[in-house]
Amino acid sequence: MTVEFIINFAVQFLGTVAVFFLAYRSFQKRRIQLGEEPTLPQYFVHRSTYWTGIASYCIFMTALYWLLTLHWLPLEPLVTLTVSSFRSGEWLNLLNGLDGSTLIPLIAAGLFLFFVDRESKFNPLLILRDSIHDAFSLPTKAVEVYNALLTSRLSAVDDQLKAQIATRLLVPSIDPGDFEKSSATVEYKWAHNSLLFDHIQNYANDSSFRRLFNEPSLKWGEICISYNAMSEKVAIWKAAEPHYTKTVNLIKALEQLDGLLCRLLASLIVFGSGSEEEIWSTVKQLGGKVHENRLKNTYKYVLLFTAVTSIGVMLGRETAVSLHNAFLFPDAPLAHFSFTTFRWIGYAIPMYVFPIGLVFISRTLFIRHEQEQSDRYYGFYIAMMITGFIFSTSVSALILELTFYQKEHFSFLESFTQHMRWGILPALMSGFVAYQMDTPVSESESLGNLVAAAVLRFIGWGTVAVIIMLYATDDLTIQVSNLRFTLVGTAFFVIGLLGAVSHFKSARSD
Numbered sequence: 001m002t003v004e005f006i007i008n009f010a011v012q013f014l015g016t017v018a019v020f021f022l023a024y025r026s027f028q029k030r031r032i033q034l035g036e037e038p039t040l041p042q043y044f045v046h047r048s049t050y051w052t053g054i055a056s057y058c059i060f061m062t063a064l065y066w067l068l069t070l071h072w073l074p075l076e077p078l079v080t081l082t083v084s085s086f087r088s089g090e091w092l093n094l095l096n097g098l099d100g101s102t103l104i105p106l107i108a109a110g111l112f113l114f115f116v117d118r119e120s121k122f123n124p125l126l127i128l129r130d131s132i133h134d135a136f137s138l139p140t141k142a143v144e145v146y147n148a149l150l151t152s153r154l155s156a157v158d159d160q161l162k163a164q165i166a167t168r169l170l171v172p173s174i175d176p177g178d179f180e181k182s183s184a185t186v187e188y189k190w191a192h193n194s195l196l197f198d199h200i201q202n203y204a205n206d207s208s209f210r211r212l213f214n215e216p217s218l219k220w221g222e223i224c225i226s227y228n229a230m231s232e233k234v235a236i237w238k239a240a241e242p243h244y245t246k247t248v249n250l251i252k253a254l255e256q257l258d259g260l261l262c263r264l265l266a267s268l269i270v271f272g273s274g275s276e277e278e279i280w281s282t283v284k285q286l287g288g289k290v291h292e293n294r295l296k297n298t299y300k301y302v303l304l305f306t307a308v309t310s311i312g313v314m315l316g317r318e319t320a321v322s323l324h325n326a327f328l329f330p331d332a333p334l335a336h337f338s339f340t341t342f343r344w345i346g347y348a349i350p351m352y353v354f355p356i357g358l359v360f361i362s363r364t365l366f367i368r369h370e371q372e373q374s375d376r377y378y379g380f381y382i383a384m385m386i387t388g389f390i391f392s393t394s395v396s397a398l399i400l401e402l403t404f405y406q407k408e409h410f411s412f413l414e415s416f417t418q419h420m421r422w423g424i425l426p427a428l429m430s431g432f433v434a435y436q437m438d439t440p441v442s443e444s445e446s447l448g449n450l451v452a453a454a455v456l457r458f459i460g461w462g463t464v465a466v467i468i469m470l471y472a473t474d475d476l477t478i479q480v481s482n483l484r485f486t487l488v489g490t491a492f493f494v495i496g497l498l499g500a501v502s503h504f505k506s507a508r509s510d
Contacts, residue, residue, distance in 0.1 A: 320489030388430030
């Protein structure tokens with residue numbers, strides 16, 4: 001065991017500890033926005049789920065750091081140069097040896113540590129952190145419940161519960177008809193606040209929720225003071241003559257209290273519910289709209305993508321072969337409908353359809369929001385791109401190395417690095433499909449508009465495929481130029497058709 005090895009290991013170990021610590025601190029620092037108030041995500045899941053998310057993020061960042069400093073931009077040349085200069089005492093050799101191969105890895109490692117802890121919406125590592133939050137449903141489920149409580153309709157609440165609320169008030173300030181009034185009125189907003197506060201009281205007596213009520217950011221003490229004061233203000237407002245300014249100010253105060261109540265109650269419901277069904281059962285009891293998936297018959301879309309991929313391979317390769325035989329190399333024609341076409345279909349389906357299937361599964365499990373919401377989950381889209389890239393590159397490495405190249409000594413990490421270029425297009429398509437799933441078209445959309453949009457997507461994605469495949473096949477020799485031509489042509493049709501059919505119908509027409 002050499003001195004260089006020991007020092008390099010020590011540097012790697014210290015860097016790994018630093019990355020793990022910074023990733024851990026960054027994960028815990030994240031806040032989600034419920035209304036106007038930031039909230040800690042850890043109060044929306046059980047502790048085991050939250051710590052699993054932390055462990056997953058820290059381990060992933062550590063693995064990424066090791067790949068960077070051991071394989072992509074290794075620090076070993078700098079360590080070796082420094083140790084040899086210390087041994088010989090030739091400091092000038094150390095300065096002369098500081099070139100791109102020694103300085104760039106050090107700079108890259110430093111930047112990686114910097115970005116792990118840098119809070120910025122443009123930081124790609126923090127975007128990855130947020131996507132892991134989304135994968136464990138830390139913020140999204142809370143936002144769903146919060147929005148459902150905020151927009152709940154009191155007319156759907158049980159009459160017995162309404163009567164119970166009125167009897168618990170210290171100052172009589174709710175009439176039976178207040179629950180049926182417009183949501184913009186003082187009476188309705190105060191009735192809504194009273195309903196939420198009354199339900200929160202059910203959790204206040206349970207010791208298992210004590211840490212939520214003691215959490216300063218959830219403002220339980222402020223809520224109690226504000227609620228009691230608002231009870232008197234509403235009673236006085238009802239007894240006085242109508243006054244526009246006082247009414248507007250009171251509505252603003254009630255809306256602010258409503259947001260705090262919804263935030264705390266969303267925390268309590270999500271944290272205290274054992275299942276998805278229990279969460280939405282409670283929300284429905286309070287007049288909230290139960291979540292419904294925006295997509296229907298997702299298995300049909302998976303079958304559609306499978307069929308389109310197969311058709312794209314056949315159509316693309318045969319078109320490329322025809323052009324090749326007619327214009328490029330008529331003296332060396334390629335065979336039509338050869339066994340190669342079926343091998344390419346068997347290769348393309350796991351490369352493109354399987355990652356898209358993972359997008360459907362992930363969205364069904366983790367990305368849930370109201371029918372009316374139009375928020376974009378960009379962290380989820382990036383996570384799907386990364387997942388698609390890792391999955392498709394792994395498939396490419398396994399299939400090509402074990403079946404086509406038939407290597408005797410197979411190194412997965414080395415093969416993965418060599419085949420990363422083939423994972424670019426599946427990654428982009430996975431992200432696009434995830435994005436399109438949040439942009440469903442109405443069933444009443446005209447056929448002409450659908451066809452025009454599909455043609456534009458076909459041309460756009462086909463062009464992207466040509467550009468990326470020209471880069472990916474750049475190292476193919478002249479002897480296999482026909483392979484490069486058919487690969488690029490096939491990719492144009494496969495990616496173009498996948499982009500064209502990537503539109504989804506909503507569960508109900510608008």
